[in-house]
């Protein structure tokens with residue numbers, strides 16, 4: 001599993017900017033989980049597809065929260081590639097590469113936990129580097145929220161046995177030929 | 179063709195078609211698809227003003243997943259089709275996509291001559307150093323000692339093809355290397371490549387997680403080239419960089435200014451009088 005810590009290249013300067021970043025982060029997470037669900041459906045891994053769909057729904061609720069907090073504000077209008085995430089991708093954006101067509105619910109939750117953990121690191125970095133007190137306070141709240149998600153996912157993961165080594169072995173990979 | 183219509187700012191998602199990719203989950207090509215949709219959105223190129231042309235291979239499925247025009251053609255012939263299209267329809271943004279097998283084995287000759295000819299198109303090669311679609315044979319860019327292919331269990335023992343150095347020697351006008359795991363960085367490079375007049379060659383190192391799972395490590399091993407080495411207009415300097423960086427530097431590694439190949443269309447030259455002349459008995 002990849003484990004790159006991703007921080008913005010510079011500090012966040014205003015509450016509006018932080019809201020724009022968290023909106024981008026949550027939106028990317030929803031898109032990624034829906035993409036992953038689609039991929040699992042294509043490969044007939046329906047149990048994990050359902051799980052990713054659920055995770056997308058949960059992340060969607062976070063978007064609603066950020067949208068509520070930004071009501072009436074005009075957030076900086078940035079396109080996906082204009083955000084300055086260290087390593088280039090949003091904390092939950094890089095999850096795609098960790099997928100596998102034979103992955104099991106345990107792996108899906110592990111993958112989601114990695115994303116949440118990176119989000120924790122991101123908001124913690126914002127809190128440590130911001131000069132504006134409102135930004136620091138908001139970022140700390142976001143750290144707390146993301147930490148809660150990590151804890152919840154951990155509990156959820158305990159319901160599934162950790163797959164044994166060799167779970168990804170397949171002598172005939174499902175690649176369609178032309 | 180006049181282009182006075184308003185360019186709408188679409189979201190990257192709007193450049194995706196309704197067809198869900200059949201790529202293996204984790205495949206680097208998903209990152210390239212994301213980067214290409216971002217680049218098209220960033221440049222405000224309308225889907226109907228772009229055509230994505232490919233050959234055969236997992237990576238060559240790209241046009242199917244886009245809402246632009248597309249042509250999923252014959253193995254190795256993406257550049258021949260793309261050149262023909264660009265010459266006939268210079269108003270279109272033409273992008274060719276494919277893999278290292280498609281582009282450098284069966285399509286190798288087209289690759290050399292497209293670099294040499296310099297039509298205004300962008301070529302995105304998703305290089306995974308393997309034939310993914312046919313289940314894991316060595317390709318021209320495979321390391322000589324890769325021993326996991328069933329056809330070459332002791333490795334190929336053959337020196338790998340150096341696509342970017344060869345592109346430079348053959349006359350490509352814009353040369354870049356990207357990593358599929360940096361989808362936003364790849365999008366920025368693609369925007370420049372598409373804007374650049376002439377043939378832009380973009381090698382995207384894109385892991386085949388099924389037959390070369392060790393390529394997941396590329397995320398860590400690929401690094402941006404130092405700023406002062408990027409965008410050199412000097413081919414000698416670019417050649418030195420490409421021959422010595424062991425393939426790990428990403429970024430825009432050469433930008434040339436050779437004239438673009440765009441022959442005058444017959445429809446631009448001909449008028450009724452010359453046609454009359456041609457058909458005179």
Ligand SMILES: Cc1ncc(C[n+]2csc(CCOP(=O)(O)OP(=O)(O)O)c2C)c(N)n1
Pocket residue numbers: 178234235236237238253276277278279280281304306308309310311312317386
């Ligand atoms: C004329 C012809 N020869 C051979 C093939 C078999 N074939 C299909 S894809 C492919 C190579 C694919 O490798 P690459 O272009 O690197 O793409 P990837 O699947 O790795 O993305 C080959 C040899 C074919 N389809 N047509």
Ligand code: SF4
Pocket residue numbers: 175200201202204205206207236237306310311385386387388389
């Ligand atoms: S076989 Fe390799 S290149 Fe083809 S879709 Fe799977 S991971 Fe990608």
